[in-house]
Amino acid sequence: MALPGERVRVSRLIRTLESEKLLATALLTPGVVILALFIAYPFVMALWFSLTSIRVGDVGEFVGLANFAKAWSDTIFQTAFKNTVFYTFWATVFKFSLGMWLALLLNRHFRFKRLIRASMLLPFIVPTVLSAFAWRWMFDPTFSVMNWVLFHSGLITDRLPFLSDGDWAMWCAVLVNTWRGMPFFAITLLAGLQTISPDLHEAAALDGASGWHRFWHVTWPLLLPVTLVVVVFSVIQTFSDFQLIYVLTGGGPANSTHLIATYAYQVGVASGLLGEGAALSLFMFPVLFAVVWFQLRYMKRIEGA
Amino acid sequence: MLIERKWKKWVTFYLPMAVFIVFTLFPFYWMAVTALRPDAELYRTWRQASATPFWTLEPTLEHFKGLLQTTAFPHWLWNTMLIAIVSTVISLICGMFAGYALARLKFRGSEFLGTAIFITYLVPQTLLFIPLADIIRDMHLGNTPWALMLTYPTFLIPFCTWLLMGYFKTIPKELEECARIDGATRFGAMVRIIFPVAVPGILSAGIFAFTLSWNEFIYALIFMSSAELKTVPVGVVSELIRGDIFYWGQLMAGALLGSVPVALVYSFFVEYYVTGLTGSVKG
Numbered sequence: 213m214a215l216p217g218e219r220v221r222v223s224r225l226i227r228t229l230e231s232e233k234l235l236a237t238a239l240l241t242p243g244v245v246i247l248a249l250f251i252a253y254p255f256v257m258a259l260w261f262s263l264t265s266i267r268v269g270d271v272g273e274f275v276g277l278a279n280f281a282k283a284w285s286d287t288i289f290q291t292a293f294k295n296t297v298f299y300t301f302w303a304t305v306f307k308f309s310l311g312m313w314l315a316l317l318l319n320r321h322f323r324f325k326r327l328i329r330a331s332m333l334l335p336f337i338v339p340t341v342l343s344a345f346a347w348r349w350m351f352d353p354t355f356s357v358m359n360w361v362l363f364h365s366g367l368i369t370d371r372l373p374f375l376s377d378g379d380w381a382m383w384c385a386v387l388v389n390t391w392r393g394m395p396f397f398a399i400t401l402l403a404g405l406q407t408i409s410p411d412l413h414e415a416a417a418l419d420g421a422s423g424w425h426r427f428w429h430v431t432w433p434l435l436l437p438v439t440l441v442v443v444v445f446s447v448i449q450t451f452s453d454f455q456l457i458y459v460l461t462g463g464g465p466a467n468s469t470h471l472i473a474t475y476a477y478q479v480g481v482a483s484g485l486l487g488e489g490a491a492l493s494l495f496m497f498p499v500l501f502a503v504v505w506f507q508l509r510y511m512k513r514i515e516g517a
Numbered sequence: 518m519l520i521e522r523k524w525k526k527w528v529t530f531y532l533p534m535a536v537f538i539v540f541t542l543f544p545f546y547w548m549a550v551t552a553l554r555p556d557a558e559l560y561r562t563w564r565q566a567s568a569t570p571f572w573t574l575e576p577t578l579e580h581f582k583g584l585l586q587t588t589a590f591p592h593w594l595w596n597t598m599l600i601a602i603v604s605t606v607i608s609l610i611c612g613m614f615a616g617y618a619l620a621r622l623k624f625r626g627s628e629f630l631g632t633a634i635f636i637t638y639l640v641p642q643t644l645l646f647i648p649l650a651d652i653i654r655d656m657h658l659g660n661t662p663w664a665l666m667l668t669y670p671t672f673l674i675p676f677c678t679w680l681l682m683g684y685f686k687t688i689p690k691e692l693e694e695c696a697r698i699d700g701a702t703r704f705g706a707m708v709r710i711i712f713p714v715a716v717p718g719i720l721s722a723g724i725f726a727f728t729l730s731w732n733e734f735i736y737a738l739i740f741m742s743s744a745e746l747k748t749v750p751v752g753v754v755s756e757l758i759r760g761d762i763f764y765w766g767q768l769m770a771g772a773l774l775g776s777v778p779v780a781l782v783y784s785f786f787v788e789y790y791v792t793g794l795t796g797s798v799k800g
Contacts, residue, residue, distance in 0.1 A: 230703055232622045239618040240630065243611035243674045250649065250671045251637050257648035310537075317534050328534075330787045332541055337783045337790075339732045341750035342772035346544040349551060349765055357547065359563035360570055371563055391540065396794065403795040441798045445639075452641030455734045459754065473643035473735075480647040481739060490647045497644065504639045508632065 261490035268484035279491035289492065292470035295382060299471060300450045303389040307446060310390065311397025318398065319405045336395040344459035347388045351375045378468030381461050385469065389456055397442055404438035405431065437514065444507045452496055472496050551769040552580050559766060580766035581774070590771060592745045593752035598778065600662055600748060601730040604669035608726050609719060611670065612677025617707055619678065620685035638675030642735050650739050664740040665748070669733060673726040680796045684718030685711060717789065724786045725793030731779040749775035
């Protein structure tokens with residue numbers, strides 16, 4: 213039994229929560245506190261760090277934009293930036309086109325459909341680091357199963373330098389990223405496809421539209437909204453990727469496969485140059501900001517329409 | 518449906534489908550074969566004629582045994598599980614509350630807060646990890662599970678909030694109003710009427726959040742330093758490569774065992790997961 217005083221306090225609390233404004237404040241506080249503490253505050257700190265020469269064990273001093281200027285003229289960073297754009301662009305192109313194809317296939321009727329659809333998502337479920345190790349093992353210079361297959365089927369006479377050559381390694385990273393992200397595209401696009409009424413296709417078919425025409429004039433316009441959102445999410449994830457390169461190449465050989473994030477890690481964490489590392493990370497910000505801004509604008513337009 | 522000729526269906530459907538299936542699943546198959554293959558067979562170079570490259574005639578459990586007995590793998594599995602569950606629960610509670618407030622309550626700044634939460638949804642972990650490591654150290658959370666239990670919600674809360682906000686909006690207002698007329702408080706109506714109706718949405722958000730936390734890497738890599746406190750992805754990366762030597766048998770055994778729990782959770786709740794996944798991109 214609650215004591216009378218306590219009961220009064222509880223009922224007062226309940227009455228207070230009847231006010232929409234106070235209830236909203238109470239409900240939003242826990243989430244907002246966590247987000248403010250671990251996203252907004254570190255963001256401000258990142259800005260501050262990037263303007264100082266802070267390193268592990270030394271608070272450093274204000275250096276203005278020196279860290280950004282240094283990064284800008286750093287050839288490893290230039291490579292990392294180019295790699296990040298290359299990786300994001302090609303991986304997104306492949307994820308989208310293969311994902312769309314897979315979605316169209318999965319949208320048909322066939323046996324074991326549920327099982328196949330479920331297993332197609334596995335690359336997306338399994339921790340990236342773990343599956344990237346499986347790929348690294350398949351790309352291994354001495355024991356690569358792919359070299360084995362190509363050699364014994366007579367397609368190559370010498371091994372392919374999957375991860376030991378910078379250009380090859382970037383394409384390998386694109387391949388693994390595509391492998392991992394394609395199911396996300398396929399399943400979300402499939403969900404979009406399933407909302408399209410079959411009547412529309414039948415009507416178009418009766419009018420004599422071919423398969424390609426039906427896709428281009430009926431399916432595609434209706435899929436465009438979900439496609440845009442999926443691409444935005446994927447671009448953000450790919451542009452800021454870290455794990456895949458960290459496991460596949462670690463940025464090597466000779467720093468030729470770094471992404472912005474892996475290079476920022478190498479400078480900021482492995483070498484302890486916190487200020488320079490924070491500045492490197494922040495180079496991702498303008499691109500991410502542009503993408504998010506575009507997304508918000510688009511959402512507003514949809515809501516307004 | 519148009520009637521297709523048989524060969525046409527083979528070319529346009531069965532063949533591409535088969536290629537997709539092989540492409541998607543081969544790495545997992547290769548993980549399993551490697552984990553079961555004895556070392557003597559494992560290290561045959563790419564030029565050597567191997568009798569059975571795609572399977573093994575002498576499967577062995579020595580890699581699994583080595584992994585479970587000589588490394589802290591069981592600890593990593595337990596840590597990952599615990600951290601994923603706690604951060605999912607924290608995020609679900611915050612997400613349910615915030616989602617309800619944004620979907621149902623009228624207050625000044627609700628639109629601004631909604632947008633702000635959506636923006637945090639799109640902030641990647643790799644943008645903030647350097648100052649965040651400092652903050653975690655200052656709060657004396659470094660190298661404790663709480664470092665991850667409190668930071669994982671930063672990417673889970675926005676997602677849970679958005680998914681559940683959308684879900685709450687689909688629940689008719691009348692349901693709540695009836696309860697309020699019967700004397701329920703606003704808070705009571707939320708907990709006893711809205712939340713139970715929203716269980717499928719909550720489950721979707723929870724399953725998706727669980728797989729995301731299981732997958733997280735960079736925070737775990739930076740915040741945890743003791744071998745026994747690591748999560749599976751970090752432990753596998755940092756403890757199974759000794760010096761320059763990759764113990765591929767153990768690595769693949771670890772990759773396999775580390776994927777099984779999350780794959781199991783997924784397989785039991787495929788439909789909820791898919792709802793969470795597709796809901797995660799709906800504005």
